[in-house]
Amino acid sequence: MIKFESVTKRYPDGTVAVNGLDLVAPSGQITVLVGPSGCGKTTSLRMINRMIEPTSGRIWLDETDTGTVSTSKLRRGIGYVIQHAGLFPHRTIVDNVATVPLMLGVDKKTARAQAMDLLVRVGLDPAFAKRYPAQLSGGQQQRVGVARALAADPPVMLMDEPFSAVDPVVRAQLHEEFLRLQQDLGKTIVLVTHDIDEAVKLGDQIAVLRVGGTLAQLATPADLLARPADDFVAGFVGRDRGYRSLGFADAGDLPTRKEVTVRLGSDFAAAAALAEDGWVLAIGDAGEPLGWLDASHPGTGPIGPQHLHRGGTVATEGGSLRAALDAALSAPSGRGVLVREDNTLLGTVTASEVVARIEERAAAERIEAAR
Amino acid sequence: MSSPPVGYLAAPDQPWNVQHYLDGKVGYVLGLLWQHLWLSVLPVVIGLIIALPIGYAAKRFKWTYTPLVTISGLLYTIPSLALFVVIPSVIGTQILDPINVVIPLTIYTIALMVRVIADGLRSVDETVLQAASAMGYSRFQRLLKVELPIAIPVIGAGLRVAVVANVGMVAVAAVIGVPQLGTLFSYGKDLFYYAPIVVGLVLSVALAFALDLLIVLAVRALTPWRKAVAAR
Incomplete structure (x- = not known):
C-alpha cells in the first residue's frame, strides 16, 4: 500500500505542483493518476521514490515512512517505467533487464537466467537478448523497460506514461499484455497518464487531479464515468460517458440466435x-x-x-x-x-x-x- | 658509440641519404622515438584525469558550463613556444627537465578535453539518467557505469585530436633541448642535413597515426553497442 499524507510540493519560485494530497494506492491494485498537464501527476509519482522530495507531508510504503530510508535502498525496491523506456543504450537487452538484481548482489549467471525468463514473460523473443536497445522497435523497448522494472521482483511499480510513445495498435497490445501480467503478479502499481481512456482501461481506481495539484475525484472507472464529482471531472472524462460506461457492464447471457x-x-x-x-x-x-x-x-x-x-x-x-x-x-x-x-x-x-x-x-x- | 652524434659537424656529402644517416644510429633514433612517445601520451593521460572532474562539474552545474569551457578554451590560445620557455622559470625546474614539456602539453589537453567531456556527458539522454537514478544508482555509480560509458565515443574523438596535436607539439620542445624526434629537425636544420629531418618526420607521422589508430580501436572495443546502432 502506498499512502500520501497531506503531501505538498512547492518549488523555490513559489509554484505549487502538488497541494495537500491525501491518497491511498491499495496493495495489488493499479491506481491511475490522471489529469491535464500541470496537475502534478508526475510530480506525485516521483515523490514516491523520492526522485522529487516533498516539501511537506509524508508518503508511506506499507509501514515505512519513505523519508526515513536511503534513496538507493528505497528505489531498488520500486520498479520504475518511463515513457521512452530509458534503456541503457550501451548494454544488451538481457543486461539491461539484469541491472537491479546485479546491483543487489545476485550473481551474473542467475541474474541473466532470470532476465531471460522475464523477457519471455513480457512477450519478447529471447533471440533479442543479445541485441542492443537501438535495434528494437519502440514497443519492444517498452516491453524491455517493463521487464527491467520487474527484474528484482519489487512489490511496487511506478509507471510514468509508459505507453504514450508507441502507436495505437501497439499500445492496445501492450495494454492487454500489461493487464494479463498484472493478473499474475499482483503488484501495487501507480500509473500516470494524460489519457482518460487509458486510465479507464487500466485502472482499478482512478485519481483525477486538477491543475494546482489537488485531488478532484478518486473512484473506480465505472463510478467515474457514471458519477463525475463536478464539472471539471465531467469535462475531463469527456463525451460518450454513457456509452463508455457500458464497457464496465457485464453483458450476461444475451439472447443469441443460431446463425446459418x-x-x-x-x-x-x-x-x-x-x-x-x-x-x-x-x-x-x-x-x-x-x-x-x-x-x-x-x-x-x-x-x-x-x-x-x-x-x-x-x-x-x-x-x-x-x-x-x-x-x-x-x-x-x-x-x-x-x-x-x-x-x-x-x-x-x-x-x-x-x-x-x-x-x-x-x-x-x-x-x-x-x- | 657513447655520446649521441649530435653536434656542429660539417655539412655531410649526401644530405638526403637516410640509410647513410641511420648507419649506427638506429638505437639512438629509436630512443628519441620512445621519448617522443611518452612525452606525447603522458600529458594526454594526466590531462584527461584532470579534465574529467572539471568537465563533469561543467555538466552538473549548468551555470559553470560557459565560464569553464571558455577559460579552458582560452588556455589553448597560449603559444606553446612561450609556455616551453616560461614554465621552467615559473616552477623552478632544470631547463632540460622533461616536466617542462609535460606540463604545457597537459594544459593543452585539459583545454581541449573539458569541453569534450562536458559535451559528451550532456549527450546522454535524460530518460536514461532518470531511469538509472530510479533504479537506485548513486550519482557516482551512475557517472561511472552509465554516463561515462555512453560518452566514450565523444571522449574518444576528443582524445584523438589531443594526442595527434601533442605529437606535433612535442617536436617544438626541441627548442628547449628536451630530446625527442624534434631534436632531429633542429639538428638537420643546423647542418643542412635533410636525412635526419626525413627520419624524424616519417617517425612522428607514423607515431601520430599509430596512436590515433590505437584510440580508434580502443573506442571500438569499448563500445560494441555503437556498431549495432550503426547497422540500423
Whole structure:
C-alpha cells in the first residue's frame, strides 16, 4: 500500500505542483493518476521514490515512512517505467533487464537466467537478448523497460506514461499484455497518464487531479464515468460517458440466435442462397467467424477471403455490453457476432436486443437505488 | 658509440641519404622515438584525469558550463613556444627537465578535453539518467557505469585530436633541448642535413597515426553497442 499524507510540493519560485494530497494506492491494485498537464501527476509519482522530495507531508510504503530510508535502498525496491523506456543504450537487452538484481548482489549467471525468463514473460523473443536497445522497435523497448522494472521482483511499480510513445495498435497490445501480467503478479502499481481512456482501461481506481495539484475525484472507472464529482471531472472524462460506461457492464447471457454459416472455399451461389437479409456468415475450419458474405453481389466459384466484409467487430461471451452493442452496430447484417472463449461461433444478437438488456439493467439499478 | 652524434659537424656529402644517416644510429633514433612517445601520451593521460572532474562539474552545474569551457578554451590560445620557455622559470625546474614539456602539453589537453567531456556527458539522454537514478544508482555509480560509458565515443574523438596535436607539439620542445624526434629537425636544420629531418618526420607521422589508430580501436572495443546502432 502506498499512502500520501497531506503531501505538498512547492518549488523555490513559489509554484505549487502538488497541494495537500491525501491518497491511498491499495496493495495489488493499479491506481491511475490522471489529469491535464500541470496537475502534478508526475510530480506525485516521483515523490514516491523520492526522485522529487516533498516539501511537506509524508508518503508511506506499507509501514515505512519513505523519508526515513536511503534513496538507493528505497528505489531498488520500486520498479520504475518511463515513457521512452530509458534503456541503457550501451548494454544488451538481457543486461539491461539484469541491472537491479546485479546491483543487489545476485550473481551474473542467475541474474541473466532470470532476465531471460522475464523477457519471455513480457512477450519478447529471447533471440533479442543479445541485441542492443537501438535495434528494437519502440514497443519492444517498452516491453524491455517493463521487464527491467520487474527484474528484482519489487512489490511496487511506478509507471510514468509508459505507453504514450508507441502507436495505437501497439499500445492496445501492450495494454492487454500489461493487464494479463498484472493478473499474475499482483503488484501495487501507480500509473500516470494524460489519457482518460487509458486510465479507464487500466485502472482499478482512478485519481483525477486538477491543475494546482489537488485531488478532484478518486473512484473506480465505472463510478467515474457514471458519477463525475463536478464539472471539471465531467469535462475531463469527456463525451460518450454513457456509452463508455457500458464497457464496465457485464453483458450476461444475451439472447443469441443460431446463425446459418458457410465455410470458406464452398460454392458462392449455394452460399448466397442461404443468406438472410442479403448476408451470410463465413466461418473457418476451427469454427471461428471470419466475416460476412454479401449475397446481393453474387460471384461464381469458391468463396475466398477477398469476398468477405471485415468491418464487423466480434464480442466474446461474458464480455461487456459495450462490446456486444458494438458488434451488433458494426455488423453489415445488423446481427452482432458473439464467440465463445475459444473464439468459436456462439451465435448472433441484434442491437435492439442488446439495448433491451441495457434498459433492463438500468431499471434494476433504479429500483435498487430507490430502496 | 657513447655520446649521441649530435653536434656542429660539417655539412655531410649526401644530405638526403637516410640509410647513410641511420648507419649506427638506429638505437639512438629509436630512443628519441620512445621519448617522443611518452612525452606525447603522458600529458594526454594526466590531462584527461584532470579534465574529467572539471568537465563533469561543467555538466552538473549548468551555470559553470560557459565560464569553464571558455577559460579552458582560452588556455589553448597560449603559444606553446612561450609556455616551453616560461614554465621552467615559473616552477623552478632544470631547463632540460622533461616536466617542462609535460606540463604545457597537459594544459593543452585539459583545454581541449573539458569541453569534450562536458559535451559528451550532456549527450546522454535524460530518460536514461532518470531511469538509472530510479533504479537506485548513486550519482557516482551512475557517472561511472552509465554516463561515462555512453560518452566514450565523444571522449574518444576528443582524445584523438589531443594526442595527434601533442605529437606535433612535442617536436617544438626541441627548442628547449628536451630530446625527442624534434631534436632531429633542429639538428638537420643546423647542418643542412635533410636525412635526419626525413627520419624524424616519417617517425612522428607514423607515431601520430599509430596512436590515433590505437584510440580508434580502443573506442571500438569499448563500445560494441555503437556498431549495432550503426547497422540500423
